């Protein structure tokens with residue numbers, strides 16, 4: 318191959334805000350068959366707002382519940398935590414961080430901590446299972462968040478997030494380039510469907526409620542069908558980014574681990590640069606043959 322031509326492509330890509338960590342990725346992008354996106358923070362802005370927050374049962378009132386949730390979530394850097402803190406602030410709740418002991422983060426599930434002698438779990442269904450909760454609400458009521466006090470379900474909430482501007486455009490361009498598109502998310506099926514709707518059902522494959530290693534497993538399977546790229550921003554995306562032929566990480570909002578793991582860094586966070594890069598890569602390789 319002619320390194321000069323590839324070098325030119327790398328420079329050109331860098332000028333438009335796409336940093337490739339090597340010439341091999343130009344070749345991989347040129348022959349790309351499948352592109353998988355993370356949802357939160359990648360296809361969406363990752364800025365959640367709380368749309369409902371309620372108690373389950375009569376034992377705990379909403380103020381106490383919000384005090385537990387905001388105190389524990391103050392220790393999390395997840396975008397959902399920020400939304401819950403803002404919701405509590407508006408309700409006049411003061412989190413007391415010093416009262417939280419044994420804070421734990423479970424990637425793809427949620428968080429837990431001990432507050433005033435109670436074991437509290439906040440997150441999706443998986444963390445409720447971890448708490449030993451078997452409430453029928455977990456299957457009956459579709460929410461992106463549940464709160465357990467020990468094995469008892471004491472609250473539920475929903476959060477909504479919107480697509481990034483340019484997401485629909487990027488998806489449509491990728492489709493016209495003949496790339497198969499997927500979304501892999503740790504969020505609920507309901508939340509995934511809302512994003513698929515906003516994208517005019519353009520995604521070929523949607524998988525929800527995934528743990529970080531399950532995202533990587535799906536990428537491993539995609540690779541059997543051809544060159545596969547994964548786009549993500551979070552710590553939870555790192556295994557999938559590493560597994561993909563091309564791992565693309567979000568530059569501005571991406572976690573340090575995602576940026577370090579990614580083979581390509583999207584400096585501007587603008588996913589419309591991805592079809593542009595594929596186009597550039599194809600042109601480069603057409604010139605070489």
Ligand code: ADP
Pocket residue numbers: 355356357358390393394395397398424425426427428439440441461462501502503504505551553
């Ligand atoms: P994604 O794959 O969409 O980036 P994550 O793997 O970060 O999602 O999170 C998956 C799910 O885990 C979230 O949808 C949420 O239900 C739960 N979760 C993770 N962290 C938290 C947290 N700090 N508070 C509440 N829920 C959380």
Ligand code: MG
Pocket residue numbers: 355356357358359549550551554
């Ligand atoms: Mg994410």
